[in-house]
Amino acid sequence: MNNLCKMNNPYSDDKVIDACSLFGAMDTTGKRFSGEGVIKAITNMHVRSNGLGGGFAIYGLYPEYANHYAFHIMYLSQEGKSEVEAFLKQRFRIVAAEEVPTQPIPAIVDPPIVWRYFVEVDPQKCGGKSEDDYVVGRVMEINTGIKDSFVFSSGKNMAVFKGVGYPEEIAEYFCLEQYEGYLWTAHGRFPTNTPGWWGGAHPFNILDWTVVHNGEISSYGINQRFLEEFGYHCTMQTDTEIIAYAFDLLVRKHGLPIEIVAKIVAPPFWSDIERSPAHEQKLFRTLRQVYGSLLLNGPFTVIIAHQGEMIGLTDRIRLRPLTVGTKGSMLYLSSEEASIRLICPDLERAWIPMGGEPIVGSLEKPLVPRGVVIAGGANTDAN
Amino acid sequence: MKTYLPPKFIVERDLERCIQCQVCVNQCSFDVNYYDAQDDEVRSSEDKCVGCHRCVVFCPTNALTIRRNPLEYRDNYNWRPEVIEDIIKQAETGGVLLTGMGNDKGYRVYWDHLVLNASQVTNPSIDPLREPMELTTYLGRKPDRVEIEQNPLSLKTELAPQVRIEVPVMFSAMSYGAVSINVHESLARAATEAGTLWNTGEGGLHPKLYKYGDNTIAQVASGRFGVHPEYLDVAGVLEIKIGQGAKPGIGGHLPGEKVSAEVSMTRMIPQGTDALSPAPQHDIYSIEDLAQLIYALKEATNYTKPVAVKIAAVHNSAAIASGMVRAGADIVVLDGLRGSTGAAPKIIRDNVGIPIEMALASVDSRLRQEGIRSQASIVIAGGIRNSGDVAKAIALGADAVYIGTAALVALGCTLCQQCHTGKCAWGICTTDLWLTKRVNPDIGARRLSNLLRAWSLELKDILGGMGVNALESLRGNRLHLRGVGLTDTELEILGVRMAGS
Numbered sequence: 001m002n003n004l005c006k007m008n009n010p011y012s013d014d015k016v017i018d019a020c021s022l023f024g025a026m027d028t029t030g031k032r033f034s035g036e037g038v039i040k041a042i043t044n045m046h047v048r049s050n051g052l053g054g055g056f057a058i059y060g061l062y063p064e065y066a067n068h069y070a071f072h073i074m075y076l077s078q079e080g081k082s083e084v085e086a087f088l089k090q091r092f093r094i095v096a097a098e099e100v101p102t103q104p105i106p107a108i109v110d111p112p113i114v115w116r117y118f119v120e121v122d123p124q125k126c127g128g129k130s131e132d133d134y135v136v137g138r139v140m141e142i143n144t145g146i147k148d149s150f151v152f153s154s155g156k157n158m159a160v161f162k163g164v165g166y167p168e169e170i171a172e173y174f175c176l177e178q179y180e181g182y183l184w185t186a187h188g189r190f191p192t193n194t195p196g197w198w199g200g201a202h203p204f205n206i207l208d209w210t211v212v213h214n215g216e217i218s219s220y221g222i223n224q225r226f227l228e229e230f231g232y233h234c235t236m237q238t239d240t241e242i243i244a245y246a247f248d249l250l251v252r253k254h255g256l257p258i259e260i261v262a263k264i265v266a267p268p269f270w271s272d273i274e275r276s277p278a279h280e281q282k283l284f285r286t287l288r289q290v291y292g293s294l295l296l297n298g299p300f301t302v303i304i305a306h307q308g309e310m311i312g313l314t315d316r317i318r319l320r321p322l323t324v325g326t327k328g329s330m331l332y333l334s335s336e337e338a339s340i341r342l343i344c345p346d347l348e349r350a351w352i353p354m355g356g357e358p359i360v361g362s363l364e365k366p367l368v369p370r371g372v373v374i375a376g377g378a379n380t381d382a383n
Numbered sequence: 384m385k386t387y388l389p390p391k392f393i394v395e396r397d398l399e400r401c402i403q404c405q406v407c408v409n410q411c412s413f414d415v416n417y418y419d420a421q422d423d424e425v426r427s428s429e430d431k432c433v434g435c436h437r438c439v440v441f442c443p444t445n446a447l448t449i450r451r452n453p454l455e456y457r458d459n460y461n462w463r464p465e466v467i468e469d470i471i472k473q474a475e476t477g478g479v480l481l482t483g484m485g486n487d488k489g490y491r492v493y494w495d496h497l498v499l500n501a502s503q504v505t506n507p508s509i510d511p512l513r514e515p516m517e518l519t520t521y522l523g524r525k526p527d528r529v530e531i532e533q534n535p536l537s538l539k540t541e542l543a544p545q546v547r548i549e550v551p552v553m554f555s556a557m558s559y560g561a562v563s564i565n566v567h568e569s570l571a572r573a574a575t576e577a578g579t580l581w582n583t584g585e586g587g588l589h590p591k592l593y594k595y596g597d598n599t600i601a602q603v604a605s606g607r608f609g610v611h612p613e614y615l616d617v618a619g620v621l622e623i624k625i626g627q628g629a630k631p632g633i634g635g636h637l638p639g640e641k642v643s644a645e646v647s648m649t650r651m652i653p654q655g656t657d658a659l660s661p662a663p664q665h666d667i668y669s670i671e672d673l674a675q676l677i678y679a680l681k682e683a684t685n686y687t688k689p690v691a692v693k694i695a696a697v698h699n700s701a702a703i704a705s706g707m708v709r710a711g712a713d714i715v716v717l718d719g720l721r722g723s724t725g726a727a728p729k730i731i732r733d734n735v736g737i738p739i740e741m742a743l744a745s746v747d748s749r750l751r752q753e754g755i756r757s758q759a760s761i762v763i764a765g766g767i768r769n770s771g772d773v774a775k776a777i778a779l780g781a782d783a784v785y786i787g788t789a790a791l792v793a794l795g796c797t798l799c800q801q802c803h804t805g806k807c808a809w810g811i812c813t814t815d816l817w818l819t820k821r822v823n824p825d826i827g828a829r830r831l832s833n834l835l836r837a838w839s840l841e842l843k844d845i846l847g848g849m850g851v852n853a854l855e856s857l858r859g860n861r862l863h864l865r866g867v868g869l870t871d872t873e874l875e876i877l878g879v880r881m882a883g884s
Contacts, residue, residue, distance in 0.1 A: 003570055012884070014862045014880075094649045142453055182512050186861055192505055199618070205600065208717075215672075218502065218505040218506055218849055218850040219851055219855075219856035219857075219860060220860075220862060221859070221860035221861055221862030221863060222855070222856060222857075222858060222859045222860040225751060225860075225861075226859075228751070229751055229754050229756065229757075230527075230754075254528045254529070254530075255530075255531075256529070256531055257533060257536070259536075260531055260536070269515050269517060270517055270519045271515065279537065280536060283531075283536070283537070283538050286529055286540065286542055287443070287529055289521045289527070289542060289545060289856075290525045290526060290527075290529050290540075291529070291756070292853075292855035292858070293757075293855060293858070293859065295850040295853055295855055295856055296858075297850075297852065297853060297856035298502075298506050298850045298851060299506050299507060299850070317509070317514060317850075317852065319506075319507055366582065
């Protein structure tokens with residue numbers, strides 16, 4: 001079996017440690033736009049990464065295959081590729097397959113082969129489980145069971161492009177300026193204990209959930225042990241994986257709304273809970289009592305995305321930066337405000353959210369243009 | 384019979400300093416120091432000295448020194464002086480040797496082989512002087528998930544009763560009768576002030592302490608002493624005592640001499656009669672019997688308070704704890720090898736049970752493997768000495784710890800191990816009114832709440848150094864621990880990696 005932690009964390013540290021630049025852009029009306037601006041914005045934060053990881057997630061990417069799971073898979077050898085393709089043929093109906101177009105550039109050395117497959121699930125094969133759970137199971141099998149292969153992404157109408165290099169190099173290598181989507185997230189990485197393994201770059205993905213993450217979760221040990229009780233095996237030993245699983249458990253399995261999930265991973269202080277109105281007091285206290293082990297403690301900013309939604313969130317004392325900007329129906333999230341202004345100089349609003357306050361962009365609730373708020377201050381009428 | 388026991392200690396009196404004030408005579412409850420009127424001089428019968436240092440501390444001119452009697456037997460690792468003297472005592476009495484306090488033998492103290500982590504560069508440490516740092520803990524059964532009603536947002540899930548403590552350190556069970564009413568009052572007031580809990584032990588609760596009920600854990604032990612509806616009603620938490628770390632599998636015996644009028648009223652037994660706690664609870668011969676008692680107590684209190692079950696840490700603790708949780712215990716209490724007692728057979732205290740670190744690690748892991756960890760809080764007891772031990776216990780998986788010995792040390796105890804004699808010169812483990820007034824509850828409560836305050840400040844420093852600002856982020860987070868000088872098997876059971884790895 002492939003031990004992913006050996007590839008991702010070759011020195012077997014407690015976990016992968018890294019810091020990063022984050023950027024997210026979403027047109028909340030669902031209109032697709034090219035990656036040119038996003039690439040420019042993440043490039044502007046070059047010094048926040050060190051060339052050992054960059055990546056992008058794009059939603060609304062494959063409208064022609066919107067109902068098919070889009071598998072982006074990387075291979076380090078032809079054997080891996082043949083084995084995976086045989087595996088896919090047995091377990092899915094492959095509707096289309098092609099190599100992901102790339103262009104050689106000097107900075108990208110020794111890249112893996114990356115292919116994409118659009119597949120359907122035969123309900124007969126799910127054995128009573130949902131199609132999503134079936135896909136999760138097969139992705140885990142490929143990642144841990146088949147040599148020299150790793151699934152970059154496995155959601156519908158979306159994909160992840162990532163690798164070892166600066167984000168602008170990865171964008172150029174994968175020709176990302178040619179793609180369009182209504183939601184883009186981007187990541188530049190500064191790992192301290194991971195030499196280049198393409199699978200270890202962000203965004204981290206499972207189904208259509210992606211996470212880009214800046215920070216180090218100091219509560220990792222207990223978060224991991226808590227998730228294990230619910231059957232999640234943290235094979236990659238990254239904070240990012242923990243965050244993805246926590247959201248999967250809370251949103252998909254426990255059916256909690258995103259505002260509540262934010263109050264679990266970045267809860268208010270006990271003293272603030274005591275001061276809140278009676279019904280909130282009971283709600284927040286109960287959440288902390290039950291989900292205390294999922295408090296993500298230590299510095300982090302994340303941009304989490306899935307079909308139709310983008311969420312920005314920091315830890316509760318905001319030890320890592322997050323700036324929000326809006327213009328018209330566009331929502332921008334970034335580690336640095338300068339990057340937003342670089343591609344959208346005439347923002348209507350820009351602000352720094354409070355620690356633990358989720359910023360949600362959703363196709364269900366498109367942004368409406370509002371007045372201008374001066375940057376840098378806490379926003380009084382956010383959301 | 385002439386005793387062959389040599390004196391344990393030598394009392395040295397500096398005659399130049401001694402002013403014959405006789406403070407040492409009055410302070411010594413073991414009749415070591417006496418005044419010789421004929422010679423106008425204070426003298427000592429050293430064979431009775433227990434080394435409690437009461438006279439040393441209270442001598443106004445620092446004239447006294449207590450030394451260990453060197454007793455230079457021929458060296459013999461197997462036949463050490465303690466071994467020889469125990470045999471002498473039994474040859475002279477024919478009885479079970481009794482002792483007080485916890486196991487004093489050199490079993491490995493695992494806390495001393497575990498080290499804590501701190502943040503450097505890649506994540507910031509948090510300064511507790513400038514940022515909020517949360518130690519608040521809720522003890523009690525929690526569900527696996529919360530259900531929410533959308534539109535409007537409201538809670539569907541109702542939690543079982545939870546008890547809030549502001550510092551994860553509580554006072555262990557010490558019964559009224561074993562310790563004095565002043566000690567009970569000191570503990571109760573300090574717990575109330577610090578926002579934590581104290582435990583009645585198995586001797587009931589004196590009515591004058593009912594007002595501290597919310598911060599009181601009322602124990603229900605095998606003798607059922609002092610258990611009545613009001614006792615259960617006033618308490619914040621109930622605790623069924625199955626066993627005690629100092630004497631696993633052994634009952635208790637409060638001698639009749641200690642059963643004064645007030646003790647008799649509180650324990651609900653005639654004055655002057657021995658209070659015998661049977662070794663097992665005679666209505667619990669099996670796990671399903673435990674479930675019945677747990678639910679009897681829950682019924683009696685209308686499901687308003689958590690019910691804890693305390694066991695001594697023994698070989699099969701993990702399996703037993705799992706059964707306890709399934710039987711309805713809201714809090715699992717584990718009392719380890721070094722747990723203390725007011726009186727126990729020495730051979731039991733020194734040889735039965737397992738180290739609390741191992742028991743805690745295996746119980747926490749087992750409950751997680753079985754997916755029932757959130758159904759009960761884990762509280763540990765037995766040898767916790769400082770906030771470093773507390774932090775390590777939390778990281779291994781404890782929700783909170785009990786301290787007994789440390790609390791008594793705060794009140795003056797010097798671990799002379801004479802608790803079973805009822806003659807405690809510090810006025811702690813006695814009901815002799817001449818001695819009990821040595822613990823002033825005003826001062827006792829202050830000393831104890833000072834201790835809790837000091838430990839909370841230190842815990843906040845430790846948490847901040849690790850870069851977390853809430854205790855729940857350390858709880859069960861064994862990645863913040865590393866082992867030093869431990870074997871692979873020990874590391875595996877503790878679930879901790881070797882330092883440097």
